[in-house]
Amino acid sequence: MGRRNRRNSFSGKTDEETRKAVDLWARGLAKACNIKGDDAGRFRGVANVGRLETNADISCARWAPAGRVRCRGKVERRLADCVLIKTGTGTAWAFASDCHASSTSADDGSIALCRGGEDLGKAGLWEAKAARWRRTVLINGCEVHALEDAADDDDGCDGLRTLWPAALACSRLLEDGVVDVQNKAIIELGGGCCVPAVAAAILGASSVIATEMQASMAQLGENLLANGQTRISARCLDWREPLPADLIGDLILACDCTYNASLHEPLLQTLVALFARQRNAKALIVSDEASTPNAARTLAKFQKACVENGLVIGEIPDGAWRRRSPQTIRAFMVVPQPPPSPKSALIPPGSPPRATKKNVSWADGGGGASKKTGRRRKKGGK
Incomplete structure (x- = not known):
């Protein structure tokens, strides 16, 4: 085997196998984003x-x-x-x-x-x-x-081709370990320049799906191709339309997605649908109250709508990420409302007492008898 085609000790692939895998990923991504082959090759060149x-x-x-x-x-x-x-x-x-x-x-x-x-x-x-x-x-x-x-x-510029401070703050939250992405399936909503999605891939996410509306899919693909992270795929997702059946994630990222109040309802519907598909799924919402003149007001309105839709929100406190992010950045986790604990059934009057186990040991697998002896000790005996 030549020096240029040695097998990588981490991935187990040769250089040629790695190149073919990247080419296959790039072709699939370009097709999903409707980018021509020549353009896809040019955008891939940015990383080098x-x-x-x-x-x-x-x-x-x-x-x-x-x-x-x-x-x-x-x-x-x-x-x-x-x-x-x-x-x-x-x-x-x-x-x-x-x-x-x-x-x-x-x-x-x-x-x-x-x-x-x-x-x-x-x-x-x-x-x-x-x-x-x-x-x-x-x-x-x-x-x-x-x-x-x-x-x-x-x-x-107030366009889609802009890397806003909220996206960078989200990336710092992931990088500092405030929100763990290791071995998790990540979905980014409204990806844009996709920096949080790429950051998640670098930091060890098992898979990353970056989503955008149809009109922005080409931009999404350009940025993903320019970074070459093969664990990222692109999907078209309009919050106002039904959620694709195979879209499932452990952690949902949404940066500067709350400034438009008219999109609050479809955004919440998307979150609720994703939560219903994956147990213990969470969403990291990061918004900049200075991004638009009414961003602070619409963020408060979105938080209220979360509670009204049965979701629980918790703001992320200041930390190392805050020292590198403007004070106007707000970051909070959104999770589904936990189900109520079942109430104990009422025992009708006159019913015989229920049998209960005593001396249950969780260390020995829940059995009641001690494993130190195989026979009962007689009263008064040794």
Whole structure:
């Protein structure tokens, strides 16, 4: 066996087998998202170009109170969750692997934002008529890519091709272990750029299904192909339509899905249907009260609707994830109402007493007799 086709000690597959498996996954994903074969190959190339390696030349941006500040620079050093970029003016920008859209400190919680010109050009993606940013987030030291519209350069963007702070906060909740995804089946609702879905795959989820409405399936596929996580599949899901029969998950993720009050009812119906299919299923809802002018009000309305539909909500307290997320982020778990405990049956008057077991030991499997002796001890005997 050649050096280039050795068997991987972890996956048990050779390089050639791995390549074929990835190709098969990419073809299936492209078909599900209605992406042509040539385009699928180009989007797959994003994962292999323009990586944030030492001495890499990049163009980037950061958030400041006055808006985005852009510069050209060079990656000076890369740590576990931080990239140090030295600009042409000699100043250094430290980018943590998070995003604060409402940050008042330009270096606090910013993320390296690689402009699409050079690195996406290498993958054949950069086009003036469809300008994109390739934003890179570090999850457990792994690069997660989000392809965004560059249309927000001037007037701001409220479109689907945007990586919002709630999605990054959700990824941090998973990364910090606040919400465990290890060996779990994950479903992301309203995936968009799919960063939480990709993060779940990196962090050990057994399977991940990213869902979107039909009009956004191409965008969903582009982002999934750009990350190459073969444990993720894409499904079309409109909350206003019946739930597909085979959609089952242990943990449901929904980021910034509550700002539109008209979608509360179909979203709740989808959650209730998913809960009914999987015992102990939970939902992680993450919303940013600053995402829209009425986001805080609609979030409170959604929480009230959860209770009215028999669901239990519990807010996730501040922790390490909060230090890297805006104070306007709210995260809470939603679970079904537990069934009431059965009441003991009433015994009619005059009924003989019920036989009860005494001295039951859970350690010996529930048997009543002690296993130390095989015979009864006689009264007064030894």
